Amino acid sequence: MAVTTGARPREAARERSTLAVLWGSTVGKKAAMAVSGVVMLTYLVFHMLGNLKIFFGPGDLNGYAAWLRTIGQPFLGHAWFLWIARVGLLLAVVVHAVAAYQLSRRDLAARPTGYRHTRARSSYATRTMRWGGVILALFIVWHILDLTTLTVNPRAEAGHPYQNVVASFSTWYGGGIYCVAMLALGLHVRHGFWSAAQTLGVNNPRRNRVLKLTANLLALVLTAGFLCVPLAVMTGIVK
Incomplete structure (x- = not known):
């Protein structure tokens, strides 16, 4: 009996899932x-x-938004695809944020006091990622309240995304918040793409230049693509 009892902790340790062990490691x-x-x-x-x-008018954007709610029919119900995508995206955001926070705490706990002065470039990238992540997390909350639940949108009307976007970006704070967040997004994507390539083992001396160029290009395209909408509304190009 004593041997059986003593073996249980060891058996329980062996039965820990590979996923839990992997999550517990820095890698x-x-x-x-x-x-x-x-x-x-x-x-x-x-x-x-x-x-x-x-840029193609209310009919195109409103029609596109309506089409998204029909994806998967008749197998899926109305707007089910959107909700599945939202839940999946939320899980990705939570995993990303929790892992980033825990890695940051581990890094601070393991770092000697003098280390802070030795790698200015890495520290800059780390600070950019950290504060960019905070800005984007706050923006996600605002964006949902603004254009999904329509809680803070001053002239929101359910079922009219084109009009709601114009109403939001017509205010200085709506357009301003969005622009600041998209600049933070560009920096986050630029550093994050390169970090992800290193983590997943995609990078090597031959590919590094291409990967860095891809990171810069992707960040630029996304930033410009997202920024052109509020800027078009704020300058009267889109009404």
Whole structure:
């Protein structure tokens, strides 16, 4: 009996899932950040392309928004696809944020006091990612309240995304918040793409130049693509 009792803790330790062990390691958390970052990046590309339909008029953007709610029918119910995508995206955001926070705490706990003065470039990238992440997290909350639940949109009307976007960006604070967030997004994507490539083992001396160029180009395209919508509304190009 004594042997059986003593063996239980060891058996329980062996039965810990591989996923839990991976999550508990620094490498696992970095991998989780990289994979969740790729999921969010994919969403951002399609979201930006959808936003650009605003330049084709209310019919195109409103029709596109209505079409999104019919994806998967009749197998899926009305707007089910959107909710599945939202839940998946939320999980990716939570995993990304929690892993980033825990890695940051580990880094601070392991770092000697004098280390702070030795790698200015890495410190800059780390600070950019950290504060960019905070800005984007706050923006996500605002964006949902503004254009999803329509809680803070001054002239929101359910079922009319074109009109709601114009109403939001017609205010100095609506357009201003969006522009600041998109600049933070560009920096976050630029540093994050390169970090993800390193974590997933995609980079090597031959590919590094191409990967850095891709990171810069992707960040520039996303930033410009997202910024052109509020700027077009604020300058009267889109009404």
